[in-house]
Amino acid sequence: MSPQICLQKPEFELVEEIERGVWTAVKAGDARAGRFLARRINIFDGACDAAAATRSLQDGERRALWLTHLLYGFGQAAVIARIFNHENIVSLAGHIQQQPPVGGADGEQETTAIDGFLVWDFCDAATLSALFLNRPCKSAAYYLPESLCWHVLRALTRAVTYLHDGKRLAVDADGGGSDGPRRTTMDKDWNPILHRAIEPDNIFFQHPRGAETYGLCKLGNFGTAAVTGHVLGPGDGYGQEDWPCSVAVSTQRGWEALEATRPKVARDPERWTADKRPYTLSDELWSVGNVLFNMMTGRKLTYVCRPYGCAHVTKCREGGCLEKAAAADACDCLLGGCHHVPEAACTHDVSDWDRSRDPRCEQPVINIDSYLAKARYSHWLRGVVKGMLEFDPKSKLLTTKALPVAKTVEEQFQLWREDTKEGQDYVDLDDDGVRK
Numbered sequence: 001m002s003p004q005i006c007l008q009k010p011e012f013e014l015v016e017e018i019e020r021g022v023w024t025a026v027k028a029g030d031a032r033a034g035r036f037l038a039r040r041i042n043i044f045d046g047a048c049d050a051a052a053a054t055r056s057l058q059d060g061e062r063r064a065l066w067l068t069h070l071l072y073g074f075g076q077a078a079v080i081a082r083i084f085n086h087e088n089i090v091s092l093a094g095h096i097q098q099q100p101p102v103g104g105a106d107g108e109q110e111t112t113a114i115d116g117f118l119v120w121d122f123c124d125a126a127t128l129s130a131l132f133l134n135r136p137c138k139s140a141a142y143y144l145p146e147s148l149c150w151h152v153l154r155a156l157t158r159a160v161t162y163l164h165d166g167k168r169l170a171v172d173a174d175g176g177g178s179d180g181p182r183r184t185t186m187d188k189d190w191n192p193i194l195h196r197a198i199e200p201d202n203i204f205f206q207h208p209r210g211a212e213t214y215g216l217c218k219l220g221n222f223g224t225a226a227v228t229g230h231v232l233g234p235g236d237g238y239g240q241e242d243w244p245c246s247v248a249v250s251t252q253r254g255w256e257a258l259e260a261t262r263p264k265v266a267r268d269p270e271r272w273t274a275d276k277r278p279y280t281l282s283d284e285l286w287s288v289g290n291v292l293f294n295m296m297t298g299r300k301l302t303y304v305c306r307p308y309g310c311a312h313v314t315k316c317r318e319g320g321c322l323e324k325a326a327a328a329d330a331c332d333c334l335l336g337g338c339h340h341v342p343e344a345a346c347t348h349d350v351s352d353w354d355r356s357r358d359p360r361c362e363q364p365v366i367n368i369d370s371y372l373a374k375a376r377y378s379h380w381l382r383g384v385v386k387g388m389l390e391f392d393p394k395s396k397l398l399t400t401k402a403l404p405v406a407k408t409v410e411e412q413f414q415l416w417r418e419d420t421k422e423g424q425d426y427v428d429l430d431d432d433g434v435r436k
Contacts, residue, residue, distance in 0.1 A: 011094050012119050014038055023100065025119055034209070035124070036093050038117040040100075083193075086168065088159040090204055090220030094119045123204035125215055128152065128291070132200060137298025141337050142376040144295045147213060147426045149381060150413050152295065155217035156198065156288045157409045161402040163225075164248060164281055165232065166190025169406075192248035194226045195219065196279055198287035200294065212429045226250035226279075229258060232401060247400055252279045269353070269393045274304065282391050282398045285405060289388030296375050296385070299366055308358035313389075314367045317348035322373035334420070336382055337374040346370045352392040378420060380412040 012025040021040035027033040084092035097116050137143045161167050166187050195202075198219065206215035228248040249261050253275040264271070264278040290301045302312040318324065322341050326333075331340035346367050357365070368389050372382045388405070399405065417423035 012036060012038065012096050012117075014096075014098060014100050014117070017100065023117070024122065025096075025117075035122045036119045037122040038096065038119045041116040041118060084222075086159060086162045087216060088155040088218055089162070090121050090123060090218045092118060092120055121206070121218060123206050123218055123220070125205035125207045127201060127205070128203040128295075129200035131205075132294075140297045140299060140371060141374055142296075143298045145422070146377050146381060146416070146420075147422055149292055149295050149377070150416065150426075151214045151428075152203065152217050153288070153292050153381075153384065154409060154413060156203070156219060156291065157402065157406045159219040160195070160198075160281075160284055160288065161406040163193040163195060164284070164402045165192070167403055189231055192228045192230050192232060192281075194228060194248060194250050194279060194281070194284055195222065196224045196226060196250065196252070196284075197221060198284060198291060200291060203291065210429075211427050212431070213425075213427045216429065224253065226255070247280055247398055250279045251275060252277045252283075266395060266398065274306070274309070277393070280398050281400065281402060285388045285399060285402070286391045289385050292381075292385045293368070293371070293389065296377055296381075297371050299364075299371065301366055301368070301389070302363055304353065304355065305361060305363050308361045309355060310357045310361045310363070311351045311353045311355040312363050312365050314349040314351045314365055315390075316346045316367065316369035317350040320369040320373060321346050321348055322370060326373070334378055335376045336372060336379070337376045341373050352394070378416050380416045384409055384412050 011028060013028050014023045014025050015035075016024045018024060023038040023040075025036045025038040027036075081092045081094065084090075095116070095118050100115055131144075135144070158169050161169075202219060202221040204218045204220050206218070208215040228250055230248045232248070247262075247265060249258070249265055250256075251261055256276065261278055264276075265280065267278075269277045286303070294300045304310070305312055316322075323336075325342050326338065326340035329340045331338060333340065346369060349365075349367055368386065372386055375382060387408070417426060
């Protein structure tokens, strides 16, 4: 028997249907809260997936029906909304069951049958990939403004720290105090979540609502996210005392039993197919670094390409010979790519994953150290991004918690703000909130 579905007074009101089954919505009685996006449950991914896989569409509709029962009949909507509730992820703002209005023959609105809707944040300023398309890169030495790079970097590390560690950034009303922003634990039994698709298509923006330089940046599209079932150890993440049991792990794609995945961690990835290789927080942070590298240089890193399986990422065996040569020339410049940096290319290319190049592959091989040394960005930003891209899939030196990385990002960001004109002109959402 289907569970009884009880209708309550809706928290949101549908305003305008912008595409089939998708509406703009506002909070009932609170227009100042801004606009939200309401998506009808019966067009959710179950039906789309069923059609794409040439299965019965009725199977997808049946999944959507069970999603409705799960949300309303079994009371899980509040639980899901509690998880998807962070300023830097596309959050689930609520759920409603409502009769959507339709235009009548006389121009007046009529109502149809009752539908269920999930109400999400409305990211009205498109995605990072749309920004890339609208603003072509003219030079690998400089692409997007450093202030925007920091804005996206901080948003992504905050989102990853929340999803993986269950910790949220808290800013005091006095500006954070002498120790800066605090991290508050949301749930001591938090199960780490790995997004597994941190890429420009899934990074969304909202327009500024006040004096801040940029609107909120949010990580979205959790269709491939994995809830790992781990409970993090008591350590702070700086050591490896909780290795390997509390290392949150999934596969690169798809799903697999934990007892089958965990033995693969820090082993040669060549032993498994691409989809069944382990995926940990280190992979997640590498993806964040890749996004920032793309914003700085206009170049997207491909660790292992499809379909040939070539390695396309290298680094300097000497730890960055171009920067070392600049330092030997008494360089104390703020930005990379100064006259102290040699124009010659690095000759010490080495890959953490030594895979022979297929002659049919046309993708370029990118030396991370060379590109970052020549990038016209501050050494604080370049250093953080380089650290995120230091990832060896065979190493046991995996990052077990996101919090230390997030703290480093915040510390380096504050140095950039204090010591550069661009940083001093930058207005953060936290600044604007404190001013108000």
